[in-house]
Amino acid sequence: MEEIKTGVYICHCGLNIAGTVNVEEVARYAGTLPNVVVARDYRYMCSDPGQALIKDDIKNLGLNRVVVASCSPRMHEPTFRRACQDAGLNPYLFEHANIREHCSWVHDDRQIATEKAKDLVRAAVRRVFYNEPLEIKERPLNPNVLVVGGGIAGIQAALDIANGEHRVYLVEKEPAIGGHMAQLDRTFPTLDCSECILTPKMTEVGQHPFITLLAYSEVEEVAGSVGNFKVRVKKKARYVDEEKCTGCGVCEEKCPWKVDSEYEVGMGKRGVVYVPFAQAIPHVATIDKERCVYFLKGKCRACEKFCDAKAIDFEQKDEIVELEVGSIILTTGYDVFDSRRIPQYGYGRYDNVLTGLEFERMTCAAGPTGGKVLLKDGRQPESVAIIHCVGSRDENYHEYCSRVCCMYALKYAHLIKENTQAEVYQMYIDMRCFGEGFEEFYRRVCDEGVNFIRGKVAKVTDVALTEGEQGKLAVIAEDTLLGGIIRVPVDMVILCPALEARFGAEDVAKLFTINRRADGFFMERHVKLDPVATATEGVYIAGCCEGPKDIPDTVAQASAAAAKALSVISRGRVVIEPTTAQVNEVLCQACGRCEEICDFHAPKVISKDGLRVSSVDAALCKGCGACAVVCPTGAMSVRHSTREQINGMVEALLEV
Template sequence: MSKVGVFVCHCGTNIASALDVFKVAEAARALPGVAHAAEYKYMCSEPGQQLILDAINEHGLKRVVIASCSPRMHETTFRKMLKKSKINEYLLEIANIREQDAWVHADFEKATEKAIDLVRMAVAKALKDEPLKAQTIPITKRALVIGGGIAGIQAALDIADAGHEAVLLEREPSIGGHMAMLDKTFPTLDCSACISTPKMVDVGAHPNITLLTSAEVDAVKGYIGNFTVTIRKKANYVNHDICTGCGACEQKCPVKTDSAFNRGLSKRTAIYKLFPQAVPSKPVIDAESCLKLKNGKCGVCEKVCPLGCIDYGDEDRLVEMDFGAIIVATGYRPAKWQRMYDEYGAGRYADVIDGLQFERLVNASGPTEGHIARPSDGKAPKTVAIIKCVGSRDPKKGHAYCSRACCMAAAKHAHQLIDKLPGSRVFVFYIDVRTPGKGYEEFYDQTRKDGAVYVRGRVSRIYKEGDTLVCQGEDTLLGKQVRVHADLVILETAMEPSPGSGALLGLLGCAKDADGWVTEAHPKLRPVETQVGGVFLAGACQGPKDIPDTVAQASASAAKAIGLLNKDEMETSPMIAKIEEDKCSGCGACGPICPYKAIALEKIPARDPGTGKKIERLVARVNAGLCQGCGACTVACRTGAIDLLGFRNNQILEEVDALWL
């Protein structure tokens, strides 16, 4: 009979005051298979662990049952402890007599009785435990960073600086993301381009970084350390290998279409660079507006290009690359407020703009070269209304969540208006002012001192009166209606998950929350990991964030990826599905159950039971790298040929039986 040692923890008085730990140990001693039982004040403590290790030696124990707090608390602790002993660390069971007994029951006798039952179940299972050994899988030393905003840029640079290869994927023709559109950053008011463009240039020049712009993820296969990603390099009709970015094509292109980078406040050509500081600094052709690609007429850019870079026959190309780690940094998009707020004109008034449009208006490299001119007539506004929480904190029309960065963006915009347009009046409509960040509250205070008028209340309606837009709302502090006749209205809109990020998360197998943000593995303790091993997250794809938080998270995410890539191979949990090929009939019922596609049918040599002839027959095989150990497949197998190590059928059955022995 295998010798089991049972160790009952008092957890100070946490357990000992709610049930009779001595009686539990005594009852354990009488169980079949139990060679030794003891109780102690704190089993997880140094002396507690030593007590267990000593007992293993003294009594020649082969398996260990610890009756203590939840296995979710200390299973890892005790496994580590067993590594110091002669016993395999998987020959361990934990009876949860704290969270699921001592803490939830008031009746001392009944709680004791239950504890004895739980120990009996644990002993029964422990008797069927088998030594398990963690497997190792190789790691591909390359990381994929999806999204070339500041989060992706930072993560890629950190990984590359640590000496690993990084591939930075961006679907737009240039990296930079939203930060490249901003004029100044709060609270220090340093110019956004001045701090982000050097990083972009670093990315372009870094020997360890491969930059793939106009590219998207098409398919993802594999698992932690061993991903194979199919990348779609979208046709851009310009051969970047030879293009020098001279710009001749852009100057001659006859097409004028809305510039998305300038948020529709200016026009661009069909062959274009996203913005002057774009990285790579080379143009692409927008197939939707190019005359040559639309109807075969034009071809001017081809004629003027001195190097013959233009290729109207360019097509999407698919490339497969292997990666060990993936960082999702897909960012956000500003909410489409026009669809949510009919009362703000739903886009009918040219002078109701969003915060990002204002960033372009006030930006020296923007469409007005930094002169704040309202879109309708180009006049400098004298009175400006800024409305916060447009789409945020408004579950009826937009989202329930707070978008976090808009309070400070509003303060910054107010400051910039007062600074650039002396004598102008700025009204900021707000629900609350949230400024938790270094130097944030001070900045907000200063803005108010400089003259911004903060009005507590939501604007209920914007309407046109003559040349002005009337913002009507309630000042909830004064308790009366206010009307502001504004020349320009700036809406600080909510952040929403970047379009297409949902599909990408689906390819990666990552979960997203009800609003579409990536779900982290643990909101507090594993904030940059996703539920998929080897896939990390950075920046606003996880939820609204400002730049400092985004960059901090990007570096954290990179550190996780670097930690993974530093290893040559990694251990995987041995508690995975296992197939007994003798029993497997190859029916394939298990395969479709597996969420990780870890089960495949393979032919193995065998003999015909009737004739003894050599044959080949199908059996299921489990890929240890893919299997996550959920065990859903085991139920589909009628014969029990597929079983889950650590939670085998017979182990669970023993637990059930133990209750009614």
């Protein structure tokens, strides 16, 4: 066996480490350890000169093992592995000891921290002794992309990729794409009509030769890994033949049953067979099976009788579509906080307490009131209060700021001023107007004569204390700037509810093996430096499924996620991490426990030369080690986390 020659490098990280750990002492100590031929300390090991130290020592001293004791491997393990590789050393013969996050940052006592750093270095030196060179392999990838969720984020991502002439499958669970943006009236701060800017993009999706739109569909199963995902999609039966339906709307007209329209957030009705809205893409009808009288009672079929295109098909079945894609973009959007959870605000109890989305529909020219701001009894309001932070910035509901409410609240004030003579009161805690043109819009709305009252609303009540409150809703808060209770009598109250993680986000996260933050939204790989990637290679996120954001930010993120997917495609091949499980076929008893425990379906018991043994699909294996733990005979191990390597570290740590 060749002689092991280890080089150890202790990083000061400026004062991040050197401020608490005596790095010179650790380096001196490292030099005394078995198989260590050189030990140095240096101010910034990740810098070019720092890396040059390693490279030069490999060349001049014939090092065949390298240990760097510095920060978390998350950031710089790849840096040092590359340095080793550049000098001709297999990158897996490098070992990283974390003496910053695990030591200097969490300790105050210099002496104890220094001792701990020595322990960590000793463990890494022992481990690297057992490290083995591993080969990095590559394989071809599938250039298709799956986009899940057809709101503005999904539409943008799909178009960016399809315009590069790569196949996109866009899956939307609702009958039509458009998402929440399709429900909005005008968009802040420019006040351009949401529909007018969204519809062309929706149409483009519908007609794009490189986009396969799977509306009214849901992803059921995902297997594989970056470059080679296999996805099962359920295309739900619409009971309407999409090929034949012209979207003429006669069926909906003739349907004798009317129910609340989801698109109009309950402020308008739709047929049980319906096209969700005028510009819907795909522009075809869908039968709401849960509420269709024919499905419930076996009689009716009025729609069928009147359909000239003969598109109604009560026999239609759900269909399973199998897709193969190389990367996945999740754009599954958000839900609106249920304002009933704060009963003090009277939503659901008082007629004229509305949510933001309801008000959006109201001011929309094509909406249920034809664009007029009206009270339930048809009058125009003389006064309106807009309550900010309903369920946002509130530990009882959602601690985070929903980021869009201040601005759309200003937009509402403007629209009310434009449409009515009403006094408008903004009931806010802090005005957060940070985007392009936002502050200017705030100024404009102030200039329009809107009242701003700083205080979180305690209660909305119809119990009048004065004549002025008779027949009105009193909005009660402390005006924190005046320092006194204020009661504002108004005709209409508009709530600005929080944006929250979608119902079922947990299941979606599980399906695509990504993480969620404590607030329920999908978690990015790095909050600052990798905001659209996830813990799973090849799965990206964009838009409000990642957290509340406005349309410009959503579109920017969608394009970023598309760029990530395009960069995978343009590379044309994927690297297979060699740190996967391996089977010692002599020891394997083919008991199958590895197969049972694995979340990624990597190990399978197969017949090989007439013998049954476990075999690991390296493309699926994430190297988590669960199989190695359950294996009763020790046949299963994970490369780069072998028993020798782990036990070596533990033994080294236990030596004093």
